[in-house]
Amino acid sequence: MRSLINILDLSVEELDELISVANDIIGNPDKYADACKRKKLATLFFEPSTRTRLSFEAAMYELGGNVLSVADAKSSSAAKGESIADTVKVMSCYADIIAMRHPKEGAPYVASLNASVPVINAGDGGHNHPTQTLADLLTISREKGRFSDLTVGFCGDLKFGRTVHSLIQALSRYDNVKFVLVSPDELKLPSYIKNDVIKANKLEYVQTTDLEKVMPELDVLYMTRVQKERFFNEEDYLRLKDSYILTPDKLINAKSDLSILHPLPRVNEISVAVDKDPRACYFRQALNGKYMRMALILKLLEVEV
Numbered sequence: 620m621r622s623l624i625n626i627l628d629l630s631v632e633e634l635d636e637l638i639s640v641a642n643d644i645i646g647n648p649d650k651y652a653d654a655c656k657r658k659k660l661a662t663l664f665f666e667p668s669t670r671t672r673l674s675f676e677a678a679m680y681e682l683g684g685n686v687l688s689v690a691d692a693k694s695s696s697a698a699k700g701e702s703i704a705d706t707v708k709v710m711s712c713y714a715d716i717i718a719m720r721h722p723k724e725g726a727p728y729v730a731s732l733n734a735s736v737p738v739i740n741a742g743d744g745g746h747n748h749p750t751q752t753l754a755d756l757l758t759i760s761r762e763k764g765r766f767s768d769l770t771v772g773f774c775g776d777l778k779f780g781r782t783v784h785s786l787i788q789a790l791s792r793y794d795n796v797k798f799v800l801v802s803p804d805e806l807k808l809p810s811y812i813k814n815d816v817i818k819a820n821k822l823e824y825v826q827t828t829d830l831e832k833v834m835p836e837l838d839v840l841y842m843t844r845v846q847k848e849r850f851f852n853e854e855d856y857l858r859l860k861d862s863y864i865l866t867p868d869k870l871i872n873a874k875s876d877l878s879i880l881h882p883l884p885r886v887n888e889i890s891v892a893v894d895k896d897p898r899a900c901y902f903r904q905a906l907n908g909k910y911m912r913m914a915l916i917l918k919l920l921e922v923e924v
């Protein structure tokens with residue numbers, strides 16, 4: 620039995636296989652309509668979510684399965700003090716697979732040690748978000764046709780942005796990927812990613828506060844929201860929240876085939892005027908998340924189609 624806690628739990632070959640299955644689902648949805656008949660997915664979300672929880676649930680329904688959902692910590696017995704270990708031991712009696720989001724880093728890992736069904740990390744604090752990375756990889760694959768030979772800019776909250784951490788880990792395994800890290804000084808990438816992933820693998824990178832200066836060299840621009848919920852005081856959040864706002868004029872010197880990604884939700888960091896630019900991929904990216912979650916559920920439940 621396998622869980623997915625960190626994107627590096629999946630080999631490059633397994634990522635290729637998931638992308639291939641997701642593309643097959645996109646082309647042949649009927650083939651998968653009963654693949655998970657009588658299987659149940661439990662979504663245990665102890666932090667707010669729109670895309671991740673609902674795309675997991677849509678994924679399971681489109682595979683012919685059913686869903687049990689805890690959408691809010693206050694509505695589960697976690698509010699009475701039940702431990703994560705006890706919660707998932709019990710959920711293992713009711714569901715075949717669990718997707719968990721939690722504000723505490725490592726909580727889904729603890730869940731995976733105690734559950735008797737696969738556990739999927741659906742976002743743990745400011746740490747990791749591997750299934751968002753699956754959505755990001757399918758998007759890059761469909762938009763760019765490759766993972767190698769890319770200059771990828773990450774802009775915004777690189778400190779608390781868990782999607783950034785997981786995507787850098789994933790892309791670190793491909794050839795000739797250059798990272799351009801754009802953030803205010805206070806929101807720089809944490810050392811466990813910069814040192815243990817980028818520097819340890821001798822990957823090319825630059826750090827800057829100036830998005831417009833680096834814009835012309837980017838193949839992919841991954842914008843992120845400043846993560847209000849991770850700040851200790853509101854004053855710092857208010858000072859930093861609008862550090863970067865992507866508007867059409869800032870894209871004038873960008874490549875004509877730039878791909879603009881954002882895990883969403885967005886607040887102010889991408890103007891809605893950018894949405895009609897064909898280079899804006901973020902709504903396609905949200906849809907891709909559903910297909911990759913379908914592929915992942917099939918893989919972890921060992922369902923052959």
Ligand code: CP
Nearest residue numbers: 668669670671882883
């Ligand atoms: N990208 C993402 O995790 O969105 P939600 O918080 O809405 O799930």
